[in-house]
Amino acid sequence: MIRHIVRLRRYEHRYVQPAFTFSALQFLSFTKTALPQIHLTLHTSQLSMTESLNKEDVMESLSAIQITERGNRRVGNQCLLKLTSGAELHQSLTLTRVDCCYHISCVTSDRVWVSDNKNNLMLTDTTGVPLHRVEDSLSGVGPHTVNSESELIYIDRNYNINKLSKDMKTTTTFIETTDSTWEPGGVYWSPSTGDLLVGMYNDDTKTGKVTRYNQSGQLTQTIQNHNTGRGLYSGPCFITENNNGDVVVSDFMSGAVVVTERGGRHRFSYTGHPSGSGLAPCGICTDALSHILVCDVITDTVQMINKDGQFLSHLLTEPQEMRVPWGLSYDVNTHRLWVGSYNKVRVYRYITRQDALTDEHRPSPYEEAMSSSTPAV
Incomplete structure (x- = not known):
């Protein structure tokens, strides 16, 4: 699950634009309702718990993702311009x-x-x-x-x-x-x-x-x-x-x-x-x-x-x-x-x-997440 979250962080940082609203938080919320209840033990420098996955835990885990006041990521946009x-x-x-x-x-x-x-x-x-x-x-x-x-x-x-x-x-x-x-x-x-x-x-x-x-x-x-x-x-x-x-x-x-x-x-x-x-x-x-x-x-x-x-x-x-x-x-x-x-x-x-989200050579966030190894439980 930690590897899974890190991968989503990386994807958001590189590709997610203001007009694209599918966030890592929404995806993990989806997994909670679409998949059986996941019980896990996480041990990080900031978090240690053994309980069901919930939105508050996910928000805390993804707190490292920083969003500017207006929702624009200048560096990300520059990467899409040529x-x-x-x-x-x-x-x-x-x-x-x-x-x-x-x-x-x-x-x-x-x-x-x-x-x-x-x-x-x-x-x-x-x-x-x-x-x-x-x-x-x-x-x-x-x-x-x-x-x-x-x-x-x-x-x-x-x-x-x-x-x-x-x-x-x-x-x-x-x-x-x-x-x-x-x-x-x-x-x-x-x-x-x-x-x-x-x-x-x-x-x-x-x-x-x-x-x-x-x-x-x-x-x-x-x-x-x-x-x-x-x-x-x-x-x-x-x-x-x-x-x-x-x-x-x-x-x-x-x-x-x-x-x-x-x-x-x-x-x-x-x-x-x-x-x-x-x-x-x-x-x-x-x-x-x-x-x-x-x-x-x-x-x-x-x-x-x-x-x-x-x-x-x-x-x-x-x-x-x-x-x-x-x-x-x-x-x-x-x-x-x-x-x-x-x-x-x-x-x-x-x-x-260049709209990276429609590049046929890049998977969607859902495909990239699901193609990763199964989270350890």
């Missing part, structure tokens, strides 16, 4: 009254906020028709993000950081800018911590920094200098965060993607393809497989590098109708990539999800 042979265009939309799509923030699989360099910030669906507009947004390249409550967080023209409610009826000031020497240029809400990362620029010194604010709007961290003491950034606008906690910044002015660990220590700077073509980085995001994706307006490509800064591929190139890509946003629910270029937004698929 890259396709190339990016496939899923759909394309033309935006009205948008000059150049500089920045994209996904709300749902069919709704996104997009902005250009002329103070246009609008919510649109897959038709490209504006559903809502924000009139006081900052003209820039990374001035908005969306939190877990589907609220828009954006920088206004006075360099304050505002929050627009989900129903788009209430706007509140989340962070008020009081130091005029540092101007916010880009924001990113962290799904893992709930923090807000803000890219700041000092026009006098031509330097930048990344600041972190908690959910109450309090400053908790400043990332500004290399381990050696010199400045990390020139103009951090596009910001994202990788699955390992790395803070990933697209710094157009320095021509590099600058990556620091969660605590602020510099890990690496990516300056372009190994051929030496250089890099003019714009939109940036990370995906479920911890790849870093960045737009390069020198080569008109979207480049993919791994979490340690090694170039992997040109995910998108100009022949794929991507002239001068600027904005990027990765949809964690559909694993699709939104790419902005001029007044066009295109959605691509380059990751597929």
Whole structure:
């Protein structure tokens, strides 16, 4: 029985997804009613009993199985994802009254906020028709993000950081800018911590920094200098965060993607393809497989590098109708990539999800359990 439980634990850890509700506990409960009463003696470091199998005992025995708050297992999902042979265009939309799509923030699989360099910030669906507009947004390249409550967080023209409610009826000031020497240029809400990362620029010194604010709007961290003491950034606008906690910044002015660990220590700077073509980085995001994706307006490509800064591929190139890509946003629910270029937004698929539970080469949990040796009684 111990071997049996261990095998089920292993199966759950590797394969069970939120949509698959057949758990080890349900299976053992089934065996209690479907099979004759089992009397056993268990001796472990945590349990010693001689009695009939019951649900409380099973729950205690399976207490080592850990389930996240939302029922998602990130590592398990990653094991089921893989890259396709190339990016496939899923759909394309033309935006009205948008000059150049500089920045994209996904709300749902069919709704996104997009902005250009002329103070246009609008919510649109897959038709490209504006559903809502924000009139006081900052003209820039990374001035908005969306939190877990589907609220828009954006920088206004006075360099304050505002929050627009989900129903788009209430706007509140989340962070008020009081130091005029540092101007916010880009924001990113962290799904893992709930923090807000803000890219700041000092026009006098031509330097930048990344600041972190908690959910109450309090400053908790400043990332500004290399381990050696010199400045990390020139103009951090596009910001994202990788699955390992790395803070990933697209710094157009320095021509590099600058990556620091969660605590602020510099890990690496990516300056372009190994051929030496250089890099003019714009939109940036990370995906479920911890790849870093960045737009390069020198080569008109979207480049993919791994979490340690090694170039992997040109995910998108100009022949794929991507002239001068600027904005990027990765949809964690559909694993699709939104790419902005001029007044066009295109959605691509380059990751597929393999359903291990339907793999004909793998047995079902019931078959795997029943194929094991008969429990000792």
